[in-house]
Amino acid sequence: MNRVRNFKLILWMITGFAAAAGAARYIFGLGPATNLTDATPWGLWIGFDVMSGVALAAGGFVITASVYIFKLDKFHEITRPAVLTAFLGYIAVAVGLLFDLGLPWNIWHMIIYWNPHSPLFEVGWCVMLYLAVLALEFIPVPLEEFPRLGAIRNFLVKFRLPLVIIGIALSTLHQSSLGSLFLIMPYRVHPLWYTSILPILFFISAIGLGLMMVTFESNFTAWLYKRKPETALLGQLGNAARWVFILYLVVRFGDLAARGQLGLLNGSEWQVKLFWFELLIMAIIPIIMLSIPKVRNSLGGQWTYAIMGVTGVVLNRIDVGGLTHIDRTGSGVYLPMWTEIVISAGVVSLAALVFLFMVERFKIWEKRPADPQAEPQTLPEFTPVFQTWLGDPVIAARTRYSLAFVLATAIGFALVTHDVAKSKGVDPSPVQRSRGSDTLWVDGNTDGFGVAFKHAYHMKILGETSIDTVEGVETVSVDVNTSCALCHHMNLPRDQNSGCYACHADMYSKTDAMKHEWHSSPQGANLACRDCHAKGGPKSADNAKKCDVCHSDLFPSGATIKVEQYEALSYTDAMHTLCVDCHRLKADDVSRPDLAQCAICHSEQRSFVDENTLAGRYQNLVGKSLILP
Amino acid sequence: MEAWLEFGRGPLFRISFTLMVLGSLRIIILQIIGMIEAYNRSADKIVPWGDLWKKTFSWLIPIFNIWRKRPVYSVISVLFHIGLILVPLFLAAHVLLWKNSVGFGWFHISQSLADYLTLLVIITAPLLFLMRVLNKNSRFISRTQDFVIPLLLVIPFITGYICVNSSISATGYQVMMFFHVYVGNLIMIMVPFTKIAHCVLMPFSQFVTGVGWKFPKGAGDKIIATLGYGNKPTWFDNPRIGIVTEAETSQEQEDKK
Amino acid sequence: MKGILTDTTLCIGCRECVIACKQINKLDDDIPHRWNLDDGLSGLNWTSIVDKPGDRHVRKQCRHCLEPACVSVCPVGALTKTDSGAVIYDGHVCMGCRYCMMACPYGIPRYDWDQQVPYVRKCILCYETRLQKNQQPACTEVCPTKATIFGDRDELIKEAHRRIKANPERYIDKVWGEHEVGGTSVLYISDIDLSFLTYGQPLGERPVPTRTSTAMHAVPFAFVGMGGLMAGLQWIIGRRNENKQPPKELTDASEETKDE
Structure with missing residues (x-):
């Protein structure tokens, strides 16, 4: 049983990772925990978990239809695993949706708030109802183990045929409606994929995928539990799948021709290559393989075409669901963040674990996997000499799986919080010192677009300032207490009139003006904790000395600037507040209403000014008070 | 050194803290499952519930139970545990770390009380170790981890106390902090895997005895x-x-x- | 049916409308996030000015389509088109599926990605704060050059055509929003091509919701039809099996899917 054990161990580890990533998604929100953007609001979780998840679970209704409608009794032995796969698949879709929805606690709103125009409303209702149908179809299987509840079981079995018919009808609706979802996006979906018969294409491919998925799942579990694979039976399924895929190809190309878009296939865009790749692995190669009975009825052949078909249809769902939108929205490439991938994988792993539990506990297959407690002698670890089973006891498995889960979660948490928590998706844009000495070229973005700020002129018009020309050199005498203080914070070492960028250090984000690191470091202010914080108790901002205890003239009287917090505004906000406030005041004083309008400063903002132009414009100042960068 | 400290307080802390919490949760769940299985297997299903509850609570303060046999040992042990539990959880600086990193904190004890409790741990831990070594019966039933863990537990207390209460050089402070953080992390990782797990398994021991041994x-x-x-x-x-x-x-x- | 007409030739790009929008809707400061697009709209900016070469400024906001795609696709009906013309949003109903963001032909709705409780955000024409009090939206009120004006949609269309006729060399002869996707409440006249307000492809005059309505109308028939077909088939096949005893099925498996 080592194979099963190791497989389960891996599944538990993935689930553990996903638990950490899932916690991060709920704690930090969708933005920091995913790579979704305003242009790609649907990502991997919709493309894979929902769209492909529903399609992958199509095996349930295809097999029940074959057995109960078309009375092909030979498929009866794969009905139970197929229905179980469908059931768990739909539960996985619902769980995946809980991660994707922004307000998952409102998911039940679909029941009371109706909008029948919406394809998603229809998909939601069908999935809910079909989940209920699948539950009713499947419950008789576990009930076999509880003879006391036989009455319920018999009751449910009696209604099996109506349930199957309702299930098929519901599946038809929502498998196709998943395609209808994208009918509203002709401007996003590439014309090679966008067609008004998307629902029909989705339905046909879902049937094919259902057959491929049953083949894959059956062969995989056979390998896992070392069962005898149902090769002949699956070969017959494959034969059916061949006709489905041929039908799909005919419809798809017929539609392309009918829309007159066949010419698109001559292009050399990557979408054309994607289109051919998708069709090759989804339909064309599997059809060729399925046409050869020898390949169709061999284990290796079944593995190959099943994996190809499954991958192909999943790729098709992802293409329609987002991959082909990339160029059309012009928003750059969306690559899922690792948390998204891990959560998708975790949901699938959890479903797989439940599946394995079910097949071990209940009669899903004709022959249940050997149970060491019930029939130890059938297992390879059974030792005839001692008449005991020397494999892993249940308690060891339990210990091992839980340890794998806990370890994976712990490592996941370390990764999550390091990557995700720290970056809230904001790129810092540091502010540099403005260029020039008197006429400041205030260019916070450092992209060449700036605002010319004539310092001397402002000094002249603000407060008691006089500018005299003594021996050809401008000298400025200022009443420091009133005028400089209007704009500058004071009392910074060696830079009495502090530069704006010192505290407003980021263009858009609020920053820490206090700079705790600097105050405590030996290279900076070299202060001990107790110089600022009270003795004992937590050392926080609340019980620290206020700035003006040490910097007594930080807030001069008559200053426009007020420092109330340790947080400094972003550079843009600070500049706009300071300049615009003053301009508004002055606009009334000098009765020039345009003074407070944007264009008074930003007149040159949108025209790139290189050094030469700048030098030309401020020719008389260059070398005297304007220093060019 | 600063980078190492950041790693110890950041990702490593998250790993060890998650391991401690989830690991403890895991052994509790495993314990409960084990208990249920033991109960199902046992021949008679009579469990003296009232007696078990009473014993569980009385053993939470073991001083009354072992007072007669080794009074000094029991008193020292209780004192040790008081400091050991209160200081890491309710030290103001630790609560502040929490507030800063996850946004919520809780009640904290005053710095002077924390200092006294830390001293208490620093003094009682070596005493416990000595009494374990010197007592023949204790020594005989002790495993390696029984000797090592009291000494390991006391390292964060000593380094933490030095960091807070003495003026040492910046380098010395960082070295002390390094040991404080890394040994602290090591202890957190060890919680679910060593005898420290008795901090969560304690309430179950009476039940296991009661059901298992009858x-x-x-x-x-x-x-x-x-x-x-x-x-x-x-x-x-x-x-x-x-x-x-x-x-x-x-x-x-x-x-x- | 009210609407807004924006004349880009009059806009000086002062962004007073952006500030007024922030104030009336109590929106916090915005910072450039990873998920923002370069058009300036975000969860905290419901209108923005897109600067174009040649000192041209174009205001971007929700177009309040006459047949809105977002309203038609919302599975819980959190978005509604009111009689006043505004397309409004009810966050209490929303479940956060973001289908509206995918469906909007103009790519307008934005999301509170950084919030633990995120909502869809877009211009709601100041519906509750001003429209219901018979006031015009904040943005049109503060515009210093009257580049963006509020009024009856029909009146605005007339005004737009009047301006174009009066100054044919000044404008491109087209009122954006008069017919495209079935008409929008927010209209533009301009001297530059405004196709950058969409995803780049021509939108056409067909209302977007009609593209799904055919499929949606087929739903009840598909359900009943498929159910009936299955019930009938199983009855027929059952009868056939009964008739030819012993009921050994020898048909190839491929037959089972022929009907789809």
Whole structure:
């Protein structure tokens, strides 16, 4: 049983990772925990978990239809695993949706708030109802183990045929409606994929995928539990799948021709290559393989075409669901963040674990996997000499799986919080010192677009300032207490009139003006904790000395600037507040209403000014008070 | 060094903290499952619930139970545990770290109380170690981790105390902090995997004893009487019998309670 | 049916409308996030100015389509088109599926990606704060050059055509929003091509919701039809099996899917 054990161990580890990533998604929100953007609001979780998840679970209704409608009794032995796969698949879709929805606690709103125009409303209702149908179809299987509840079981079995018919009808609706979802996006979906018969294409491919998925799942579990694979039976399924895929190809190309878009296939865009790749692995190669009975009825052949078909249809769902939108929205490439991938994988792993539990506990297959407690002698670890089973006891498995889960979660948490928590998706844009000495070229973005700020002129018009020309050199005498203080914070070492960028250090984000690191470091202010914080108790901002205890003239009287917090505004906000406030005041004083309008400063903002132009414009100042960068 | 400290307080702390919490949760769940299985397997399903509750709570403050046998040891042990639990959880600086990193904090104790409790741990931990080494019976039933863990536990307390209460050079401070953070992380990782797990498994021990062993009331007395030891204090004369009876007599004491 | 007409030739790009929008809707400061697009709209900016070469400024906001795609696709009906013309949003109903963001032909709705409780954000024409009090939206009120004006949609269309006729060399002869996707409440006249307000492809005059309505109308028939077909088939096949005893099925498996 080592194979099963190791497989389960891996599944538990993935689930553990996903638990950490899932916690991060709920704690930090969708933005920091995913790579979704305003242009790609649907990502991997919709493309894979929902769209492909529903399609992958199509095996349930295809097999029940074959057995109960078309009375092909030979498929009866794969009905139970197929229905179980469908059931768990739909539960996985619902769980995946809980991660994707922004307000998952409102998911039940679909029941009371109706909008029948919406394809998603229809998909939601069908999935809910079909989940209920699948539950009713499947419950008789576990009930076999509880003879006391036989009455319920018999009751449910009696209604099996109506349930199957309702299930098929519901599946038809929502498998196709998943395609209808994208009918509203002709401007996003590439014309090679966008067609008004998307629902029909989705339905046909879902049937094919259902057959491929049953083949894959059956062969995989056979390998896992070392069962005898149902090769002949699956070969017959494959034969059916061949006709489905041929039908799909005919419809798809017929539609392309009918829309007159066949010419698109001559292009050399990557979408054309994607289109051919998708069709090759989804339909064309599997059809060729399925046409050869020898390949169709061999284990290796079944593995190959099943994996190809499954991958192909999943790729098709992802293409329609987002991959082909990339160029059309012009928003750059969306690559899922690792948390998204891990959560998708975790949901699938959890479903797989439940599946394995079910097949071990209940009669899903004709022959249940050997149970060491019930029939130890059938297992390879059974030792005839001692008449005991020397494999892993249940308690060891339990210990091992839980340890794998806990370890994976712990490592996941370390990764999550390091990557995700720290970056809230904001790129810092540091502010540099403005260029020039008197006429400041205030260019916070450092992209060449700036605002010319004539310092001397402002000094002249603000407060008691006089500018005299003594021996050809401008000298400025200022009443420091009133005028400089209007704009500058004071009392910074060696830079009495502090530069704006010192505290407003980021263009858009609020920053820490206090700079705790600097105050405590030996290279900076070299202060001990107790110089600022009270003795004992937590050392926080609340019980620290206020700035003006040490910097007594930080807030001069008559200053426009007020420092109330340790947080400094972003550079843009600070500049706009300071300049615009003053301009508004002055606009009334000098009765020039345009003074407070944007264009008074930003007149040159949108025209790139290189050094030469700048030098030309401020020719008389260059070398005297304007220093060019 | 600064980078190492950041790593210890950042990703490593998250790993060890998650391991501690989830790991403890895991052993609790495993314990409960084990208990249920034991209960299902046992022949008679009679569990003296009231008695179990009473014993569980009385053993949460073990001083009354072992007072008669080793009074000094029991007092020191209780003092040690008080400091050990209160200081890491309710130290103001630790609460502040929480507030800063996850956004919520809780009640904290004053710095002077924390200092006294830290000193208490620093003094009692070596005493516990010495008493374990010097007592023949204790030494005999001890595993390696029983000797190592009290000494390991005390390292964060010593380094933390030095960092807070003495003026040392910046380098010295960082070295102390390094040991404080990394040994602290090591201890957190060790919680679910070593005997420190008794901090969460404690409440279950009585149940396991009660369901698994089914000692009737006064069993210990009867055994002593059967063995012919009468009222003699049996737990430290003959090394062989002493070892055997130590477990039983403590059981007997529980039963009497 | 009210609407807004924006004349880009009059806009000086002062962004007073952006500030007024922030104030009336109590929106916090915005910072450039990873998920923002370069058009300036975000969860905290419901209108923005897109600067174009040649000192041209174009205001971007929700177009309040006459047949809105977002309203038609919302599975819980959190978005509604009111009689006043505004397309409004009810966050209490929303479940956060973001289908509206995918469906909007103009790519307008934005999301509170950084919030634990995120909502869809877009211009709601100041519906509750001003429209219901018979006031015009904040943005049109503060515009210093009257580049963006509020009024009856029909009146605005007339005004737009009047301006174009009066100054044919000044404008491109087209009122954006008069017919495209079935008409929008927010209209533009301009001297530059405004196709950058969409995803780049021509939108056409067909209302977007009609593209799904055919499929949606087929739903009840598909359900009943498929159910009936299955019930009938199983009855027929059952009868056939009964008739030819012993009921050994020898048909190839491929037959089972022929009907789809």
